[in-house]
Amino acid sequence: MTFVKRTELQMFDGRQIFYYDREPVERTAVDIRPFEPRPLPGDMRQDLLTGEWIAMAAHRQGRAFLPPKEFCPLCPTKSDFGTEIADSTFEVVVFENRSPSFSAPSDQLPPETIQASGRCEVxxxxxxxxxxxxSLEIAQMRTVLAAWIDRTREISKLPYVEQVFVFENRGEEVGVTLNHPHGQIYSYPFITPRTTKMFSVAQAHFDETGVPLITSVIEREFKDQVRIVAENEHWISYVPFAARYPYEIHTAPKKFVPDLAALSDEVADAFPSIAKEVLLRLDGVFGIPMAYIAAWHQAPVRTGRDVLGLHWQITSIRRAPGKLKYLAGSESAMGAFIMDVKPEQSAQQLRDVQL
Ligand SMILES: [Zn+2]
Incomplete structure (x- = not known):
């Protein structure tokens, strides 16, 4: 198994920071930036027409936007410029977001406020x-996965969190505001609209068949073969039958688990190689780095754990070099997707990429 050591330290404003290391390194670097109070938690409101929750995070407007490399807040601290990470080297680091959309409940907000309780991490x-x-080395990808697993396990213990969402945005086209390789974890005090929908479909399937839906989906992909992009002993990658984006790839463990925390070491060890292959194939389609959103679908913390299966969903809005798919009228207003590439075609293109 992969050994990963976690060291917890504190940042200048009291936030937690975790270092994940493959070697038993001593981490003691102190964040010496002058103290600044943290923003109050935001609130959230329920959409009167759909019942969906909207987080009101107005304080996020002031956050860093594509700073030049020497002012990158995610680089190690090597000069007088104190970054978010006080050490001068690190392997993988997780810390609480400085301008979070969701944060721990506070007694400083008026009582009629519905607080956006939760947790956001970088x-x-x-x-x-x-x-x-x-583009990371396989061993480094495994350390990132270890951090995702550990954070999912720990955040799931918070009484005010219902769902943990681990994701990476890549490319300015999908709203990346910092170029340094990083992802985020959003932990919500409610079950998100998409997961709510997937839960009800998966529950109906389970009631009818006694099998988790993702297990039946994978069976079908093996039967059809034409949408499979990559495979190894423990994982399968495929373009879903009804993909919503020009390049959409789902990667799932062959054996059902509800979330990252439930992955065995053996299955986790097999993830980096297939993830790397899928991302290389994606970049190989047009020979350019593809903008994408890589999203871990996990079962909620307290419900749906025997029917909703873990999978890693990559969606890219690039249709062709120089052309992006915009979420236009039908998608934005009605949530009804129109696709101009057949999933079997994009799976073929992805398979044809020479690695
Ligand atoms: Zn950086």
Missing amino acids: VVFSDHHEGSFG
Whole structure:
């Protein structure tokens, strides 16, 4: 199994920071930036027409936007400029977001406020400023996965969190505001709209068949073969039957688990190689780094754990070099997706990429 050591330290404003190391390194670097109070938690409101929760995070407007490399807050601290990470080197680091959309409940807000309770964290994949998850070495990807697993396990214990969402955005086209390789973890005080919908479909399937839906989906992909992009002993990657984006790839463990925390070491060890292959294939389609959103679908913390299966969903909005798919009228207003590439075609393109 992969040994990973976690060291917990405190940041200048009281936030927690966790270092994940493959070697038993002593981490003691002190964040010497002058103290600044943390923003109060935001509130959230329920959409009167749909019942969906909307987080009101107005304080996020002031956050860093594409700073030059020498002012990157995710680089290690090597000069007088104190970054978010006080050490001068690191492997993988996770810390609480400085301007979170969801944060621990506070008694400083008026009682009629519905607080956006939860937790938002930043996962820094490397101390090198360039790259993304797929460009890391396999061992480093495994350390990132260990951090995702550990944070999912720990955050799931918070009484005010219902769902833990681990994701990476890559490319300015999908709203990345910092170029340094990193991802985020959003932990919500409610079950998100998409998961709510997936839960009801998966529950109906389970009631009818006694089998988790993702297990039946994988069976079908093996039967059809035409949408499979990659496979190894423990994982399968495929373009879903009704993909919503020009390049959408789902990667799932062959054996059902509800979330990252439930992955065995053996299955986790097999993830980095297939993840790397999938991301290389994605970049290989047009020979350019693809903008994407890589999202871990996990069962909620307290419900749906025997029917909703873990999978890693990559969606790219790039249709062709120089062309992006915008969420236009039908998608934005009605949530009804229109696709102009057949999933079997994009799976073929992805398989044809020479690695
Ligand atoms: Zn950086």
